[in-house]
Amino acid sequence: MAKKLRWTDVQDIAIELEEHHPDVDNVNLRFTDLHRWVMELPDFQDDPNRSNEKILEAIQAAWIEERD
Template identity: 80%
Template structure:
């Protein structure tokens, strides 16, 4: 069974987002979209209320790193 992702799995989430949404504009992305997209990942299983702006920003930065 695959390990379930949590909000703190920033790097793993970034990898999965890059695979799921390779055409996304990561630089100009809205956190509301990012929040929803993370929850739509098949391996994600954490409480939606445990996210915050700091976590979403970390995911966005990791996603940018993953892309480059």
């Protein structure tokens, strides 16, 4: 059974985002889009209101690094 992702699972979220959105410009993205994409991940289960700009920035940075 797959691990259920939470906002704090930044690295795992970044890996899944890369798998689900490989063609997205992950450097120039809107946090509203990033938030929605995280919420849409099949393994993600956390409160949508628990995210904040700092968490989204960390996810974005990890995603950029994942692609490099």
